[in-house]
Amino acid sequence: MSEVDYTALIPNNVDLASDARLKRALEAWYPKYIDWWKSMGPVDSQEYEVYLRTAVGVDSEGWAKFGYVKMPEYRWGILLAPQEEGRKIAFGQHKGEPVWQDLPGEYRAMLRRLVVIQGDTEPASVEQQRFLGKTAPSLYDMRNLFQVNVEEGRHLWAMVYLLQKYFGRDGREEAEDLLMRTSGDADKPRILGAFNETTPDWLSFFMFTTFTDRDGKMQLESLANSGWDPLARTTRFMLTEEGHHMFVGRTGVERVIQKTCEIMKEHGVTDPADKDAVRNHGGIDLATIQKKINFHYSVTLDLFGAEVSTNAANSFNAGLKGRYREPMIDDDHQLENDTYPVARVVDGKVQLVDTPALSAINARLCDDFMDDCEKVMLRWNRVFKTHDLDYSLKLPHRAFHRAVGEFATTYATDTGELISESEWHEREQEWLASDSDLEYILSLMQQETTPGKFASWISAPRAGINGQPGEFEYVKLAAA
Ligand code: BYC
Helix, strand or coil: CCCCECCCCCCECCCHHHCHHHHHHHHHHHHHHHHHHHHHCCCCCCCCEEEEEEECCCCCCCCEEEEEEEHHHCCCCECCCCCCCCCECCCCCCCCCECECCCCHHHHHHHHHHHHHHHHHHHHHHHHCCCHHHHCCCHHHHHHHHHHHHHHHHHHHHHHHHHHHHCHHHHHHHHHHHHHCCCCCCCCCCCCHHHHCCCCCHHHHHHHHHHHHHHHHHHHHHHCCCCEHHHHHHHHHHHHHHHHHHHHHHHHHHHHHHHHHHHHHHCCCCCCCCHHHHHCCCCCCHHHHHHHHHHHHHHHHHHHCCCCCHHHHHHHHCCCCCCCCHHHCCCCCCCCCCEEEEEEEECCEEEEEEEEHHHHHHHHHHHHHHHHHHHHHHHHHHHHHHCCCCCCCCCCCCCCCCCCCCCCCCEECCCCCEECHHHHHHHHHHHCCCHHHHHHHHHHCCCCCCCCCCCCCCCCCCCCHHHCCCCCCCEECCCC
């Protein structure tokens, strides 16, 4: 079945109506989810009418419709990409065997862990972003934030469906726990580090959606080739929605850079290190933008786990989690005799070391992520060229500011020079925003609610959402 049943309480294309046990379990979870949304989702926004996209199908064309929706009434559905007839496992020791439609018992624990970790990030990001609507720089941006939030909510539904359908009582307990952990909570934090950081301002939000959502893309791409077909089909459809989240991030930062360049040009500011010259005109200086890149990129690199990992080797070997765009890689997809160059600390320097490829799966995915981020930097740096400004932003070195993996115990500059812990702490503010930088950014965060108007520190987007004109009222606050 690939038609989406929108008459049901939980829209779905998985024929939920014919599985009474599962339907009951999901319907019992629904009010708990709504309670969570109302208490942990976007604050004071329950009555806003938001111009949102809702998935109404799973075909690549025409899969979504746009319209005003109050967020608690959003149709969070369970949507799987269509099943591919005759699909075979594409990698690992089961390569060439038919994909599993049922849960492969021997891999139950590994799959449960992958699904729970993926599921945990979705509500975590909504929690991290819950106050941002209050300081949205425009109605356009507020709408984009809420769009990202409701779709992360849908991605939680996607994982909860897998847990409830395939993992019995354990799955139901895990589904409950996904609503019990809270981002940043001292006792019950979210599972992965970056999802316990705060997202206090919009520059952080745009950096998060650029970098951390891009980790989401990489991880979902790796799961989209899973030999466990329900996981592959679920994540494949999630990827359809993910593109917009990264667009919001990339173009958000681009618009901040654009505004800063305009201020610099207009007021004859030539020294990019002259913070005050830009700040005096309500913009965000380039040095601070660079520092925010350094933070969000490094924290996101940690999400790939240790570069050399038995967990990753096992899930690859089992055919559960592949590499980025696995089918397009030209090798035997089993990797038993291959090596992969992994950056490691040798003799006090960062060097590439040939490592068994199976254990270097995380390192490779992380490298692919870094390449993808370089493309984003090219886009951002193009803005300087169009303003004839001789400046470029850059990604920090992979060893910079790391808490997980090969570089967790070393201290490195933004260019990868290994230094002592004391020197790093002395120089930290060369690379990371200071409290006063962060306070300055916070001081700019004022809600702008006039349609078509934007805060002082960000320029207007090039085009509206779904072809809407500049003055379109993306969020109707009046009802609130
Ligand atoms: N923080 O062998 P290791 C997204 C744990 S984002 C805390 O190094 P492995 C989204 C690890 O759990 C994508 N703990 O790594 C974006 C393990 O603990 P246990 C989310 C960490 O397992 C924006 C131990 O360290 N999806 O969708 O190969 C908005 C050793 O693990 C961290 C996924 O990540 C950390 N950073 O890889 C919304 C996909 N890193 O089990 C959504 C599913 C590692 O020994 N998850 N640990 O107690 C995975 O594929 C893997 O679990 C990881 C870690 C890539 C996360």
